[in-house]
Amino acid sequence: MTDPTDDEAAPAAASDRGPIQSIDRAANVLALFDERTRTLAPALVAERLGLNRTTAHRYLQALQGAGFLSANFGPGPLLDQLSALVSIRQQILALAPPLMRRLSYSTGLTVVLSFLGRSGAVVALVEEAVGGTILITVRVGTVLEPRAAQSRVLLAFQSDPEVVARALADLPEDELRREEAELARVRRERVAWADLRRTGLASVAAPIFGGDDVQAAMGLIGTEAMLVDSGEAAARVRALSEVAAELEVLVAG
Secondary structure, rough: OOOOOHHHHHHHHHHHHHHHHHHHHHHHHHOOOOOOOEEEEEHHHHHOOOOHHHHHHHHHHHHHHOEEOOOOOOOOOHHHHHHHHHHHHHHHHHHHHHHHHHHHHHHHOOOEEEEOOOEEEEEEEEOOOOOOOOOOOOOOOOOOOOOHHHHHHHHOEEEEEEEHHHHHOOOOOHHHHHHHHHHHHHHHOOOOOOOOOOOOOOOOOOOOOOOOOOEEEEEEEHHHHHHHHOOOHHHHHHHHHHHHHHHHHHHHH
């Protein structure tokens, strides 16, 4: 006996696969670009992907309309945008380590550099403090919570409001309002402090801009005694902001 739900489920499953298959096809078309193939044509796409020319031409037109391809079916503005983003991040990763080492040595604190992920800052580089009896650090690849200093910097200066809304979506209404007020303060002061809710620990971060948007955050992590309550605390925060600004200049070339 046949379950009647089987027939009902089949069209839905097929419709779910349809968009995914389209994405796969689009990726296969874009993957045809290489050092010898700088523009695409229906005949070339049809031959290499086993499509008829009409279907190949339809895919090229759809990718052109979405910004992936240019008017002559070369790389389009959206690919240029993504390429520029990757290029800036690669520059930051290449240029940051010596500056981070200098900042860590001068402050006696661990220095962290992060990029924005889906829900908060993602740690990309860490320069651990040398000396001292206690080491406070974080692993590369760690996803920091939205109230972390580096997450707050990256969200405060983020130009896409949907990115911010997604990152803060899990906060209760009252906490969301407080966090939005905190992000406004970060935009005014250009530094962010973490709300780690861990007694004795502190973290502060500064933005690193590239082009028209914030690209990364650089932060200091340590104890409240060194970042908040000591006579040298303000000097450490100034040093962080100065090094972040120096990295911006280097990235800008």
